[in-house]
Amino acid sequence: MTDAAYLLVHGNREYLLEPGTEFGTDLGVLDIPEDVAAGDSVETHLGTVFEVRELRGPDLFDHLERTGAPMMPRDIGLVMGLTGVSAGDRVLDAGTGTGILSAHLGRVGADVTTYEIDAEFAAVARENMTVAGVDEHVEVRTGDLTEELDTLAESDPFDVLTLDTGDAPAVVERATDLLVSGGHLAVYSPFVEGTREVVLAAREAGLTEVETLETIQREMDFSDRGSRPSTGGVGHTGYLVIARAP
Numbered sequence: 001m002t003d004a005a006y007l008l009v010h011g012n013r014e015y016l017l018e019p020g021t022e023f024g025t026d027l028g029v030l031d032i033p034e035d036v037a038a039g040d041s042v043e044t045h046l047g048t049v050f051e052v053r054e055l056r057g058p059d060l061f062d063h064l065e066r067t068g069a070p071m072m073p074r075d076i077g078l079v080m081g082l083t084g085v086s087a088g089d090r091v092l093d094a095g096t097g098t099g100i101l102s103a104h105l106g107r108v109g110a111d112v113t114t115y116e117i118d119a120e121f122a123a124v125a126r127e128n129m130t131v132a133g134v135d136e137h138v139e140v141r142t143g144d145l146t147e148e149l150d151t152l153a154e155s156d157p158f159d160v161l162t163l164d165t166g167d168a169p170a171v172v173e174r175a176t177d178l179l180v181s182g183g184h185l186a187v188y189s190p191f192v193e194g195t196r197e198v199v200l201a202a203r204e205a206g207l208t209e210v211e212t213l214e215t216i217q218r219e220m221d222f223s224d225r226g227s228r229p230s231t232g233g234v235g236h237t238g239y240l241v242i243a244r245a246p
C-alpha cells in the first residue's frame with residue numbers, strides 16, 4: 001500500500017484498504033473508489049454494504065503489518081501521558097519495530113525521528129506510517145541508534161526520547177546530550193533485569209525524577225453470575241521507566 005488507508009467495516013469484519021484497490025471477501029468483491037472518504041458506504045459485487053471509516057489510534061494495533069512486537073495501547077497511553085508529548089515536539093524513538101508507538105506520536109502532531117536496525121522492518125514501518133497517514137510527521141531511519149548518538153547529540157535537542165530496545169541503557173547514558181532541559185525519557189522493557197539497567201544508567205547520567213512502573217491492567221467481566229476481574233488475557237506487559245533531563 002502507498003496511500004493513507006481506510007477501514008471498511010461490516011459487522012465484525014474490518015479490512016484496511018487503500019483507495020483505488022480491489023479486495024475479495026467472502027461477502028463479495030470490494031472495489032474501493034479513488035475518491036472514497038470516511039462516512040461513505042461501499043457495496044460488494046454481491047450487494048453487502050461496508051461502511052468506510054477513518055483509521056483511528058487503536059486501529060493501528062489491530063491492522064498495521066507487524067514486525068517487532070508492537071507496544072500495546074495501554075503502554076502507549078502511559079508513554080504519552082507521562083511524557084506529555086504534544087504537537088510540535090521533537091521526538092527521538094527506537095526501535096521503530098511495527099511503528100505503533102511512532103504512529104501514535106505522529107498522530108498527535110509530534111515530529112518523530114525513529115531508528116530501526118533491521119532494514120526489512122524499517123521498510124514495513126515506512127509503509128505503515130503512510131497507511132496510518134503520518135508519514136509527514138514520522139521519519140523512519142534505517143540504522144542502529146547506538147551508533148548515531150554522537151551525530152544526534154550535535155543536532156537540535158529532542159523534547160522526548162522513547163526507547164523500546166534491549167540496548168536502551170547505552171542510549172540512556174547519553175540522554176542528557178540528546179534532550180532539552182526538562183525533556184522526558186520513556187523506556188519500555190519487557191523484563192525487570194533490563195529495567196534495572198535502565199534505571200542505573202538514568203541515575204548515572206544525572207537524569208532527574210526517575211520513576212519505574214510495572215504496566216498491569218485488569219479487564220473486568222460483568223456477567224449474570226457476578227462481576228470480577230477477567231480470568232483470561234494478559235495482565236502484565238512490561239516496565240516503564242520515566243525520567244527527565246536536568
Ligand SMILES: C[S@@+](CC[C@H](N)C(=O)[O-])C[C@H]1O[C@@H](n2cnc3c(N)ncnc32)[C@H](O)[C@@H]1O
Nearest residue numbers: 068070071095097098099100101116117144145
Ligand atoms: C519491541 S520492537 C519496538 C516496537 C515499537 N515500539 C512499536 O510500538 O511498534 C523493538 C525493535 O527495535 C529494533 N532495535 C533493536 N535494537 C535497536 C537499535 N540499537 N537501533 C535501532 N533499532 C533497534 C528491533 O529490530 C525491533 O524491531
